[in-house]
């Protein structure tokens with residue numbers, strides 16, 4: 107049996123968790139899900155629709171919002187009760203956090219960000235995991251009677267595979283310190299502007315923009331195309347734009363229909379954040395810049411003279 | 425306030441990763457080294473807290489002894505001293521790495537109020553060392569922090585989730601793992617560099633437990649050769665670009 111930790115944010119299932127269920131189904135048809143916290147059990151039907159043969163919903167009066175170590179305690183208690191061969195979760199901040207706690211509680215290895223998992227024996231598995239945000243892959247052997255692993259986002263497709271709903275509720279046996287760290291409040295609004303991660307068009311600027319002022323041109327273009335502005339780390343380190351706009355390994359990973367890179371060289375850590383863009387257009391004075399090798403279309407020109415021309419054409423075409 | 429910060433030396437990659445012929449490592453013969461931006465922010469946060477509250481910052485780094493150069497860089501921005509755990513060319517798995525770091529932190533005479541780490545390392549990206557260190561030290565841990573305030577012995581931490589931020593509070597001592605964007609790390613000044621030369625870097629040896637995760641080899645994922653279409657430059661390119669936008673349906 108494979109146990110999958112399903113993350114939900116106040117009743118909304120994280121889609122990467124469903125990808126983890128599908129990854130588990132390929133290892134063993136007996137996949138059981140564990141979901142913790144307020145509203146979790148209401149999601150059992152949705153989880154069963156992806157092939158979980160049983161859904162374990164853990165609850166406790168103290169678990170209203172996300173509480174990482176308590177969620178790990180719930181998973182750990184189920185591992186002891188049900189003896190799965192493996193425990194999987196989505197490779198998201200929360201998925202990795204909960205499984206790290208589980209692994210620490212068990213003093214067991216945890217293979218994060220896997221793109222392939224093969225169980226080879228009673229306590230061995232061959233895995234392939236992402237390093238350098240996916241720019242490099244590691245083939246490794248994990249020795250553990252219960253494999254603990256997360257799956258890298260979007261490396262497995264979530265496949266609907268209706269299983270009859272079988273819901274079991276359980277009380278989470280909290281230990282001291284399990285609820286010390288939990289979400290206590292949420293600030294900031296989700297309204298207004300196109301969020302970078304979800305934007306269909308991202309217009310991004312790098313060092314070649316030469317300062318914060320030229321970014322108003324990128325805002326204009328994003329405005330016409332209904333997109334969001336992004337940038338490279340050079341730009342956020344210089345304080346030209348807020349970090350929320352940084353694309354890359356340590357910024358946001360985007361997958362828009364269109365990514366326009368203006369004055370960005372194309373370092374691996376930047377590419378890690380935009381390589382899933384459907385179409386990439388690069389505008390750069392240097393025809394040999396690495397970004398040109400990733401692009402579908404390239405313009406070899408100076409952003410300061412070219413972007414005004416583009417804006418003019420866009421405005422008259424619109 | 426006594427603060428420990430864990431930093432890891434990693435190669436500064438260019439536009440492509442080149443492996444050694446046996447595929448067991450990155451060929452670093454032509455590369456420089458640095459830190460992950462997450463960890464640069466960790467050091468900056470620690471230095472700011474000590475500037476405001478007094479105390480000291482101790483760095484812990486495990487890896488090649490040549491990492492002393494990257495450690496001195498961080499001593500130059502204001503950390504006070506460092507412990508370098510020499511791995512003798514072995515890459516420990518995350519369990520062994522966390523044990524060695526936790527042991528080194530506990531072995532100090534100083535009792536730390538705060539341990540700051542990166543949310544994930546640039547190269548390994550295990551996303552777990554901070555949590556494992558917290559369990560070993562018996563401390564609570566808040567991860568992926570992008571906003572941090574400490575008042576009256578309590579840390580208020582913000583973590584970005586989509587376009588909102590989750591707020592956590594935790595009483596010190598605690599472990600906090602941080603992300604790029606927490607602050608803008610400063611550059612080392614010339615006087616800072618001069619002072620850093622005199623700061624102490626203790627080198628320690630360790631032996632690791634048998635690894636439970638063993639690397640067999642590395643591969644570089646194939647990148648599809650796109651064969652970019654050149655749109656030229658100037659006015660003509662602007663018109664061609666507008667046509668492309670119409671073709672792919674982002675402009676109607």
Ligand SMILES: Cc1cc2nc3c(=O)[nH]c(=O)nc-3n(C[C@H](O)[C@H](O)[C@H](O)COP(=O)(O)OP(=O)(O)OC[C@H]3O[C@@H](n4cnc5c(N)ncnc54)[C@H](O)[C@@H]3O)c2cc1C
Nearest residue numbers: 312313314338339354355356357369370371375391409546
């Ligand atoms: C562990 C790690 C994580 C990192 N994470 C990230 C990350 O998340 N995101 C990120 O972006 N970076 C990240 N970096 C930094 C990354 O390695 C690069 O330093 C950075 O992406 C370079 O930014 P850039 O392309 O804007 O600048 P540069 O590399 O300096 O490139 C500027 C480009 O602009 C072109 N140019 C100059 N003038 C003009 C002009 N007038 N018109 C047109 N083109 C012009 C130049 O030809 C050049 O190609 C990370 C680094 C490390 C070590």
Ligand SMILES: Nc1ncnc2c1ncn2[C@@H]1O[C@H](COP(=O)(O)O)[C@@H](O)[C@H]1O
Nearest residue numbers: 430431486541542544545550551552553
């Ligand atoms: N070899 C190391 N030396 C010092 N700190 C480390 C080392 N490995 C991991 N860390 C710390 O643990 C964090 C998370 O690493 P990881 O679990 O590999 O993603 C890093 O950002 C560092 O702060």
